[in-house]
Amino acid sequence: MEKKIETLTSLDGRKFLHELYKKLKYENELSGLMILIICWKVCVFEKNPSxxxxxxxxxxxxxxxxxxxxxxxxxxxxxHFYSTINSFVYFGAAILLVLIGVRKFSDAISTELVIGSIIFEASMLLLIFVVMLFSPDEDLIIDENESEESILIQEIGEIGTDFATAVSKLEDVSLELKNFNNSQAELINKLAEATNNISKAVSPSDEFIYNIKQTNEQLSNLRTQIESLTESTRSIREKDIRFEIRRELENLLIDRVRDNDTTEKKD
Structure with missing residues:
Protein backbone atom coordinates (compact mmCIF):
# COMPACT_ATOMS: atom_id res chain seq x y z
CA MET A 1 0.00 0.00 0.00
CA GLU A 2 1.42 3.34 -1.04
CA LYS A 3 2.07 5.77 1.78
CA LYS A 4 1.90 9.49 1.12
CA ILE A 5 3.78 12.11 3.12
CA GLU A 6 2.73 15.73 2.85
CA THR A 7 6.19 17.15 3.51
CA LEU A 8 9.49 15.93 4.91
CA THR A 9 9.45 18.57 7.66
CA SER A 10 6.63 16.68 9.38
CA LEU A 11 7.32 14.03 12.00
CA ASP A 12 6.55 11.22 9.55
CA GLY A 13 8.83 12.85 6.98
CA ARG A 14 11.73 13.05 9.44
CA LYS A 15 11.20 9.40 10.37
CA PHE A 16 11.29 8.49 6.69
CA LEU A 17 14.61 10.33 6.26
CA HIS A 18 16.15 8.21 9.02
CA GLU A 19 14.77 5.05 7.45
CA LEU A 20 16.15 6.16 4.07
CA TYR A 21 19.59 6.70 5.61
CA LYS A 22 19.56 3.21 7.16
CA LYS A 23 18.51 1.54 3.92
CA LEU A 24 21.16 3.39 1.89
CA LYS A 25 23.88 2.56 4.38
CA TYR A 26 23.07 -0.99 5.47
CA GLU A 27 21.02 -2.44 2.60
CA ASN A 28 22.55 -0.68 -0.41
CA GLU A 29 25.94 -0.29 1.33
CA LEU A 30 26.67 3.06 -0.26
CA SER A 31 29.49 5.38 0.75
CA GLY A 32 28.94 8.34 3.00
CA LEU A 33 29.31 10.82 0.12
CA MET A 34 26.69 9.03 -2.00
CA ILE A 35 24.34 8.85 0.97
CA LEU A 36 24.71 12.60 1.48
CA ILE A 37 24.01 13.33 -2.20
CA ILE A 38 20.93 11.08 -2.40
CA CYS A 39 19.49 12.40 0.86
CA TRP A 40 20.04 15.97 -0.34
CA LYS A 41 18.18 15.24 -3.58
CA VAL A 42 15.28 13.72 -1.67
CA CYS A 43 15.14 16.68 0.71
CA VAL A 44 15.31 19.32 -2.02
CA PHE A 45 13.39 18.20 -5.11
CA GLU A 46 12.88 14.43 -5.37
CA LYS A 47 9.27 13.23 -4.80
CA ASN A 48 9.82 9.55 -5.58
CA PRO A 49 12.42 8.00 -3.23
CA SER A 50 11.76 4.57 -4.77
CA HIS A 80 24.88 11.07 11.30
CA PHE A 81 27.99 12.95 10.13
CA TYR A 82 28.67 15.40 12.95
CA SER A 83 31.40 13.22 14.48
CA THR A 84 33.08 12.87 11.07
CA ILE A 85 33.14 16.63 10.52
CA ASN A 86 34.38 17.15 14.07
CA SER A 87 37.19 14.68 13.42
CA PHE A 88 38.27 16.63 10.32
CA VAL A 89 38.32 19.82 12.40
CA TYR A 90 40.68 18.25 14.94
CA PHE A 91 42.73 16.71 12.14
CA GLY A 92 43.14 20.09 10.43
CA ALA A 93 44.08 21.73 13.73
CA ALA A 94 46.69 19.05 14.38
CA ILE A 95 48.19 19.43 10.86
CA LEU A 96 48.25 23.21 11.22
CA LEU A 97 50.05 23.02 14.57
CA VAL A 98 52.61 20.59 13.19
CA LEU A 99 53.32 22.72 10.12
CA ILE A 100 53.64 25.93 12.13
CA GLY A 101 55.90 24.22 14.67
CA VAL A 102 58.18 22.67 12.04
CA ARG A 103 58.36 25.94 10.07
CA LYS A 104 59.57 27.74 13.18
CA PHE A 105 62.67 25.54 13.36
CA SER A 106 63.13 24.72 9.66
CA ASP A 107 62.61 26.31 6.27
CA ALA A 108 61.51 23.03 4.71
CA ILE A 109 57.84 24.01 5.09
CA SER A 110 56.77 26.56 2.51
CA THR A 111 54.50 29.49 3.20
CA GLU A 112 51.94 28.22 0.68
CA LEU A 113 51.59 24.94 2.61
CA VAL A 114 51.00 26.77 5.89
CA ILE A 115 48.43 29.06 4.25
CA GLY A 116 46.72 26.03 2.71
CA SER A 117 46.54 24.39 6.15
CA ILE A 118 45.05 27.55 7.62
CA ILE A 119 42.46 27.71 4.84
CA PHE A 120 41.60 24.03 5.36
CA GLU A 121 41.19 24.49 9.12
CA ALA A 122 39.13 27.64 8.62
CA SER A 123 36.86 25.84 6.15
CA MET A 124 36.39 22.96 8.61
CA LEU A 125 35.55 25.40 11.40
CA LEU A 126 33.10 27.18 9.09
CA LEU A 127 31.52 23.85 8.15
CA ILE A 128 31.06 22.78 11.77
CA PHE A 129 29.67 26.23 12.52
CA VAL A 130 27.02 25.77 9.83
CA VAL A 131 26.21 22.26 11.05
CA MET A 132 25.86 23.42 14.66
CA LEU A 133 23.84 26.44 13.54
CA PHE A 134 21.24 24.12 12.04
CA SER A 135 21.15 21.70 14.96
CA PRO A 136 17.77 19.93 15.18
CA ASP A 137 15.28 20.86 17.84
CA GLU A 138 15.58 18.58 20.85
CA ASP A 139 11.79 18.21 20.95
CA LEU A 140 11.89 16.66 17.46
CA ILE A 141 14.67 14.16 18.13
CA ILE A 142 13.38 10.78 17.03
CA ASP A 143 14.29 7.70 18.99
CA GLU A 144 15.15 5.22 16.29
CA ASN A 145 14.67 2.25 18.59
CA GLU A 146 11.29 3.42 19.75
CA SER A 147 8.41 1.39 18.36
CA GLU A 148 4.72 2.05 18.33
CA GLU A 149 4.25 -0.53 21.08
CA SER A 150 6.72 1.22 23.37
CA ILE A 151 5.04 4.56 22.68
CA LEU A 152 1.67 3.01 23.50
CA ILE A 153 3.05 1.46 26.69
CA GLN A 154 4.54 4.80 27.70
CA GLU A 155 1.25 6.57 27.09
CA ILE A 156 -0.60 3.90 29.08
CA GLY A 157 1.91 4.39 31.92
CA GLU A 158 1.34 8.13 31.84
CA ILE A 159 -2.42 7.58 31.84
CA GLY A 160 -2.05 5.21 34.80
CA THR A 161 0.03 7.78 36.66
CA ASP A 162 -2.54 10.48 35.98
CA PHE A 163 -5.33 8.13 37.06
CA ALA A 164 -3.51 7.28 40.31
CA THR A 165 -3.00 10.98 40.98
CA ALA A 166 -6.69 11.63 40.31
CA VAL A 167 -7.70 8.78 42.65
CA SER A 168 -5.43 10.16 45.37
CA LYS A 169 -6.97 13.60 44.97
CA LEU A 170 -10.47 12.07 45.08
CA GLU A 171 -9.57 10.30 48.32
CA ASP A 172 -8.39 13.61 49.77
CA VAL A 173 -11.63 15.26 48.66
CA SER A 174 -13.65 12.38 50.18
CA LEU A 175 -11.79 12.78 53.48
CA GLU A 176 -12.43 16.51 53.45
CA LEU A 177 -16.13 15.90 52.78
CA LYS A 178 -16.27 13.40 55.64
CA ASN A 179 -14.68 15.90 58.02
CA PHE A 180 -17.10 18.54 56.77
CA ASN A 181 -20.07 16.23 57.42
CA ASN A 182 -18.82 15.53 60.96
CA SER A 183 -18.41 19.24 61.62
CA GLN A 184 -21.88 19.87 60.22
CA ALA A 185 -23.37 17.16 62.48
CA GLU A 186 -21.70 18.69 65.54
CA LEU A 187 -22.99 22.12 64.56
CA ILE A 188 -26.52 20.74 64.14
CA ASN A 189 -26.36 19.14 67.61
CA LYS A 190 -25.20 22.40 69.17
CA LEU A 191 -27.97 24.29 67.40
CA ALA A 192 -30.51 21.75 68.68
CA GLU A 193 -29.24 22.19 72.25
CA ALA A 194 -29.35 25.97 71.92
CA THR A 195 -32.90 25.80 70.54
CA ASN A 196 -33.97 23.54 73.40
CA ASN A 197 -32.48 25.91 75.97
CA ILE A 198 -34.19 28.88 74.34
CA SER A 199 -37.53 27.07 74.30
CA LYS A 200 -37.12 26.21 77.98
CA ALA A 201 -36.34 29.84 78.78
CA VAL A 202 -39.35 31.12 76.84
CA SER A 203 -41.86 28.50 78.10
CA PRO A 204 -40.80 27.18 81.54
CA SER A 205 -41.52 23.58 82.44
CA ASP A 206 -44.22 22.34 84.88
CA GLU A 207 -41.59 21.45 87.46
CA PHE A 208 -40.22 24.98 87.38
CA ILE A 209 -43.74 26.42 87.80
CA TYR A 210 -44.43 24.06 90.73
CA ASN A 211 -41.19 25.12 92.42
CA ILE A 212 -42.14 28.77 91.97
CA LYS A 213 -45.54 28.13 93.57
CA GLN A 214 -43.97 26.31 96.50
CA THR A 215 -41.55 29.17 96.99
CA ASN A 216 -44.37 31.72 96.94
CA GLU A 217 -46.35 29.71 99.49
CA GLN A 218 -43.33 29.43 101.76
CA LEU A 219 -42.70 33.16 101.44
CA SER A 220 -46.35 33.84 102.32
CA ASN A 221 -46.12 31.60 105.39
CA LEU A 222 -42.91 33.30 106.40
CA ARG A 223 -44.57 36.69 106.10
CA THR A 224 -47.47 35.53 108.26
CA GLN A 225 -45.09 34.20 110.89
CA ILE A 226 -43.11 37.44 110.86
CA GLU A 227 -46.31 39.46 111.35
CA SER A 228 -47.37 37.19 114.19
CA LEU A 229 -43.96 37.51 115.78
CA THR A 230 -44.16 41.27 115.45
CA GLU A 231 -47.54 41.37 117.19
CA SER A 232 -46.25 39.13 119.96
CA THR A 233 -43.24 41.34 120.44
CA ARG A 234 -45.43 44.43 120.58
CA SER A 235 -47.76 42.93 123.20
CA ILE A 236 -44.80 41.81 125.29
CA ARG A 237 -43.35 45.28 125.18
CA GLU A 238 -46.68 46.81 126.28
CA LYS A 239 -46.91 44.41 129.20
CA ASP A 240 -43.37 45.24 130.25
CA ILE A 241 -44.14 48.96 130.12
CA ARG A 242 -47.26 48.52 132.25
CA PHE A 243 -45.33 46.47 134.75
CA GLU A 244 -42.66 49.11 135.03
CA ILE A 245 -45.22 51.88 135.46
CA ARG A 246 -46.98 49.93 138.18
CA ARG A 247 -43.72 49.26 139.87
CA GLU A 248 -42.75 52.92 139.84
CA LEU A 249 -46.13 53.93 141.20
CA GLU A 250 -45.78 51.44 144.00
CA ASN A 251 -42.38 52.82 144.86
CA LEU A 252 -43.74 56.38 144.90
CA LEU A 253 -46.62 55.42 147.14
CA ILE A 254 -44.32 53.60 149.50
CA ASP A 255 -42.04 56.62 149.71
CA ARG A 256 -44.91 58.97 150.41
CA VAL A 257 -46.30 56.71 153.10
CA ARG A 258 -42.93 56.61 154.77
CA ASP A 259 -42.64 60.37 154.62
CA ASN A 260 -46.05 60.78 156.25
CA ASP A 261 -45.17 58.41 159.06
CA THR A 262 -41.97 60.24 159.73
CA THR A 263 -43.77 63.58 159.93
CA GLU A 264 -46.38 62.32 162.38
CA LYS A 265 -43.74 60.98 164.72
CA LYS A 266 -42.01 64.31 164.87
CA ASP A 267 -45.22 66.07 165.78
Whole structure:
Protein backbone atom coordinates (compact mmCIF):
# COMPACT_ATOMS: atom_id res chain seq x y z
CA MET A 1 0.00 0.00 0.00
CA GLU A 2 1.42 3.34 -1.04
CA LYS A 3 2.07 5.77 1.78
CA LYS A 4 1.90 9.49 1.12
CA ILE A 5 3.78 12.11 3.12
CA GLU A 6 2.73 15.73 2.85
CA THR A 7 6.19 17.15 3.51
CA LEU A 8 9.49 15.93 4.91
CA THR A 9 9.45 18.57 7.66
CA SER A 10 6.63 16.68 9.38
CA LEU A 11 7.32 14.03 12.00
CA ASP A 12 6.55 11.22 9.55
CA GLY A 13 8.83 12.85 6.98
CA ARG A 14 11.73 13.05 9.44
CA LYS A 15 11.20 9.40 10.37
CA PHE A 16 11.29 8.49 6.69
CA LEU A 17 14.61 10.33 6.26
CA HIS A 18 16.15 8.21 9.02
CA GLU A 19 14.77 5.05 7.45
CA LEU A 20 16.15 6.16 4.07
CA TYR A 21 19.59 6.70 5.61
CA LYS A 22 19.56 3.21 7.16
CA LYS A 23 18.51 1.54 3.92
CA LEU A 24 21.16 3.39 1.89
CA LYS A 25 23.88 2.56 4.38
CA TYR A 26 23.07 -0.99 5.47
CA GLU A 27 21.02 -2.44 2.60
CA ASN A 28 22.55 -0.68 -0.41
CA GLU A 29 25.94 -0.29 1.33
CA LEU A 30 26.67 3.06 -0.26
CA SER A 31 29.49 5.38 0.75
CA GLY A 32 28.94 8.34 3.00
CA LEU A 33 29.31 10.82 0.12
CA MET A 34 26.69 9.03 -2.00
CA ILE A 35 24.34 8.85 0.97
CA LEU A 36 24.71 12.60 1.48
CA ILE A 37 24.01 13.33 -2.20
CA ILE A 38 20.93 11.08 -2.40
CA CYS A 39 19.49 12.40 0.86
CA TRP A 40 20.04 15.97 -0.34
CA LYS A 41 18.18 15.24 -3.58
CA VAL A 42 15.28 13.72 -1.67
CA CYS A 43 15.14 16.68 0.71
CA VAL A 44 15.31 19.32 -2.02
CA PHE A 45 13.39 18.20 -5.11
CA GLU A 46 12.88 14.43 -5.37
CA LYS A 47 9.27 13.23 -4.80
CA ASN A 48 9.82 9.55 -5.58
CA PRO A 49 12.42 8.00 -3.23
CA SER A 50 11.76 4.57 -4.77
CA UNK A 51 14.38 5.49 -7.39
CA UNK A 52 17.06 4.95 -4.76
CA UNK A 53 15.62 2.38 -2.33
CA UNK A 54 12.73 -0.04 -2.16
CA UNK A 55 9.91 1.94 -0.59
CA UNK A 56 6.25 2.69 -1.16
CA UNK A 57 6.48 6.26 0.16
CA UNK A 58 5.60 9.21 -2.04
CA UNK A 59 6.37 12.81 -1.10
CA UNK A 60 3.57 15.15 -2.14
CA UNK A 61 5.32 18.51 -1.73
CA UNK A 62 9.01 19.20 -2.30
CA UNK A 63 10.76 21.68 -0.04
CA UNK A 64 13.04 23.57 -2.39
CA UNK A 65 16.72 24.45 -2.12
CA UNK A 66 16.74 26.46 1.12
CA UNK A 67 14.28 24.49 3.27
CA UNK A 68 15.43 21.19 1.83
CA UNK A 69 19.10 21.91 2.51
CA UNK A 70 18.27 23.10 6.03
CA UNK A 71 16.36 19.89 6.74
CA UNK A 72 19.19 17.85 5.18
CA UNK A 73 21.75 19.48 7.51
CA UNK A 74 19.50 19.00 10.56
CA UNK A 75 18.42 15.39 10.08
CA UNK A 76 21.23 13.82 8.02
CA UNK A 77 24.47 15.78 8.39
CA UNK A 78 24.05 16.81 12.01
CA UNK A 79 22.71 13.49 13.29
CA HIS A 80 24.88 11.07 11.30
CA PHE A 81 27.99 12.95 10.13
CA TYR A 82 28.67 15.40 12.95
CA SER A 83 31.40 13.22 14.48
CA THR A 84 33.08 12.87 11.07
CA ILE A 85 33.14 16.63 10.52
CA ASN A 86 34.38 17.15 14.07
CA SER A 87 37.19 14.68 13.42
CA PHE A 88 38.27 16.63 10.32
CA VAL A 89 38.32 19.82 12.40
CA TYR A 90 40.68 18.25 14.94
CA PHE A 91 42.73 16.71 12.14
CA GLY A 92 43.14 20.09 10.43
CA ALA A 93 44.08 21.73 13.73
CA ALA A 94 46.69 19.05 14.38
CA ILE A 95 48.19 19.43 10.86
CA LEU A 96 48.25 23.21 11.22
CA LEU A 97 50.05 23.02 14.57
CA VAL A 98 52.61 20.59 13.19
CA LEU A 99 53.32 22.72 10.12
CA ILE A 100 53.64 25.93 12.13
CA GLY A 101 55.90 24.22 14.67
CA VAL A 102 58.18 22.67 12.04
CA ARG A 103 58.36 25.94 10.07
CA LYS A 104 59.57 27.74 13.18
CA PHE A 105 62.67 25.54 13.36
CA SER A 106 63.13 24.72 9.66
CA ASP A 107 62.61 26.31 6.27
CA ALA A 108 61.51 23.03 4.71
CA ILE A 109 57.84 24.01 5.09
CA SER A 110 56.77 26.56 2.51
CA THR A 111 54.50 29.49 3.20
CA GLU A 112 51.94 28.22 0.68
CA LEU A 113 51.59 24.94 2.61
CA VAL A 114 51.00 26.77 5.89
CA ILE A 115 48.43 29.06 4.25
CA GLY A 116 46.72 26.03 2.71
CA SER A 117 46.54 24.39 6.15
CA ILE A 118 45.05 27.55 7.62
CA ILE A 119 42.46 27.71 4.84
CA PHE A 120 41.60 24.03 5.36
CA GLU A 121 41.19 24.49 9.12
CA ALA A 122 39.13 27.64 8.62
CA SER A 123 36.86 25.84 6.15
CA MET A 124 36.39 22.96 8.61
CA LEU A 125 35.55 25.40 11.40
CA LEU A 126 33.10 27.18 9.09
CA LEU A 127 31.52 23.85 8.15
CA ILE A 128 31.06 22.78 11.77
CA PHE A 129 29.67 26.23 12.52
CA VAL A 130 27.02 25.77 9.83
CA VAL A 131 26.21 22.26 11.05
CA MET A 132 25.86 23.42 14.66
CA LEU A 133 23.84 26.44 13.54
CA PHE A 134 21.24 24.12 12.04
CA SER A 135 21.15 21.70 14.96
CA PRO A 136 17.77 19.93 15.18
CA ASP A 137 15.28 20.86 17.84
CA GLU A 138 15.58 18.58 20.85
CA ASP A 139 11.79 18.21 20.95
CA LEU A 140 11.89 16.66 17.46
CA ILE A 141 14.67 14.16 18.13
CA ILE A 142 13.38 10.78 17.03
CA ASP A 143 14.29 7.70 18.99
CA GLU A 144 15.15 5.22 16.29
CA ASN A 145 14.67 2.25 18.59
CA GLU A 146 11.29 3.42 19.75
CA SER A 147 8.41 1.39 18.36
CA GLU A 148 4.72 2.05 18.33
CA GLU A 149 4.25 -0.53 21.08
CA SER A 150 6.72 1.22 23.37
CA ILE A 151 5.04 4.56 22.68
CA LEU A 152 1.67 3.01 23.50
CA ILE A 153 3.05 1.46 26.69
CA GLN A 154 4.54 4.80 27.70
CA GLU A 155 1.25 6.57 27.09
CA ILE A 156 -0.60 3.90 29.08
CA GLY A 157 1.91 4.39 31.92
CA GLU A 158 1.34 8.13 31.84
CA ILE A 159 -2.42 7.58 31.84
CA GLY A 160 -2.05 5.21 34.80
CA THR A 161 0.03 7.78 36.66
CA ASP A 162 -2.54 10.48 35.98
CA PHE A 163 -5.33 8.13 37.06
CA ALA A 164 -3.51 7.28 40.31
CA THR A 165 -3.00 10.98 40.98
CA ALA A 166 -6.69 11.63 40.31
CA VAL A 167 -7.70 8.78 42.65
CA SER A 168 -5.43 10.16 45.37
CA LYS A 169 -6.97 13.60 44.97
CA LEU A 170 -10.47 12.07 45.08
CA GLU A 171 -9.57 10.30 48.32
CA ASP A 172 -8.39 13.61 49.77
CA VAL A 173 -11.63 15.26 48.66
CA SER A 174 -13.65 12.38 50.18
CA LEU A 175 -11.79 12.78 53.48
CA GLU A 176 -12.43 16.51 53.45
CA LEU A 177 -16.13 15.90 52.78
CA LYS A 178 -16.27 13.40 55.64
CA ASN A 179 -14.68 15.90 58.02
CA PHE A 180 -17.10 18.54 56.77
CA ASN A 181 -20.07 16.23 57.42
CA ASN A 182 -18.82 15.53 60.96
CA SER A 183 -18.41 19.24 61.62
CA GLN A 184 -21.88 19.87 60.22
CA ALA A 185 -23.37 17.16 62.48
CA GLU A 186 -21.70 18.69 65.54
CA LEU A 187 -22.99 22.12 64.56
CA ILE A 188 -26.52 20.74 64.14
CA ASN A 189 -26.36 19.14 67.61
CA LYS A 190 -25.20 22.40 69.17
CA LEU A 191 -27.97 24.29 67.40
CA ALA A 192 -30.51 21.75 68.68
CA GLU A 193 -29.24 22.19 72.25
CA ALA A 194 -29.35 25.97 71.92
CA THR A 195 -32.90 25.80 70.54
CA ASN A 196 -33.97 23.54 73.40
CA ASN A 197 -32.48 25.91 75.97
CA ILE A 198 -34.19 28.88 74.34
CA SER A 199 -37.53 27.07 74.30
CA LYS A 200 -37.12 26.21 77.98
CA ALA A 201 -36.34 29.84 78.78
CA VAL A 202 -39.35 31.12 76.84
CA SER A 203 -41.86 28.50 78.10
CA PRO A 204 -40.80 27.18 81.54
CA SER A 205 -41.52 23.58 82.44
CA ASP A 206 -44.22 22.34 84.88
CA GLU A 207 -41.59 21.45 87.46
CA PHE A 208 -40.22 24.98 87.38
CA ILE A 209 -43.74 26.42 87.80
CA TYR A 210 -44.43 24.06 90.73
CA ASN A 211 -41.19 25.12 92.42
CA ILE A 212 -42.14 28.77 91.97
CA LYS A 213 -45.54 28.13 93.57
CA GLN A 214 -43.97 26.31 96.50
CA THR A 215 -41.55 29.17 96.99
CA ASN A 216 -44.37 31.72 96.94
CA GLU A 217 -46.35 29.71 99.49
CA GLN A 218 -43.33 29.43 101.76
CA LEU A 219 -42.70 33.16 101.44
CA SER A 220 -46.35 33.84 102.32
CA ASN A 221 -46.12 31.60 105.39
CA LEU A 222 -42.91 33.30 106.40
CA ARG A 223 -44.57 36.69 106.10
CA THR A 224 -47.47 35.53 108.26
CA GLN A 225 -45.09 34.20 110.89
CA ILE A 226 -43.11 37.44 110.86
CA GLU A 227 -46.31 39.46 111.35
CA SER A 228 -47.37 37.19 114.19
CA LEU A 229 -43.96 37.51 115.78
CA THR A 230 -44.16 41.27 115.45
CA GLU A 231 -47.54 41.37 117.19
CA SER A 232 -46.25 39.13 119.96
CA THR A 233 -43.24 41.34 120.44
CA ARG A 234 -45.43 44.43 120.58
CA SER A 235 -47.76 42.93 123.20
CA ILE A 236 -44.80 41.81 125.29
CA ARG A 237 -43.35 45.28 125.18
CA GLU A 238 -46.68 46.81 126.28
CA LYS A 239 -46.91 44.41 129.20
CA ASP A 240 -43.37 45.24 130.25
CA ILE A 241 -44.14 48.96 130.12
CA ARG A 242 -47.26 48.52 132.25
CA PHE A 243 -45.33 46.47 134.75
CA GLU A 244 -42.66 49.11 135.03
CA ILE A 245 -45.22 51.88 135.46
CA ARG A 246 -46.98 49.93 138.18
CA ARG A 247 -43.72 49.26 139.87
CA GLU A 248 -42.75 52.92 139.84
CA LEU A 249 -46.13 53.93 141.20
CA GLU A 250 -45.78 51.44 144.00
CA ASN A 251 -42.38 52.82 144.86
CA LEU A 252 -43.74 56.38 144.90
CA LEU A 253 -46.62 55.42 147.14
CA ILE A 254 -44.32 53.60 149.50
CA ASP A 255 -42.04 56.62 149.71
CA ARG A 256 -44.91 58.97 150.41
CA VAL A 257 -46.30 56.71 153.10
CA ARG A 258 -42.93 56.61 154.77
CA ASP A 259 -42.64 60.37 154.62
CA ASN A 260 -46.05 60.78 156.25
CA ASP A 261 -45.17 58.41 159.06
CA THR A 262 -41.97 60.24 159.73
CA THR A 263 -43.77 63.58 159.93
CA GLU A 264 -46.38 62.32 162.38
CA LYS A 265 -43.74 60.98 164.72
CA LYS A 266 -42.01 64.31 164.87
CA ASP A 267 -45.22 66.07 165.78
Missing amino acids: KFVKTDVTILHKLGAWKGTTLWIEEIVNR
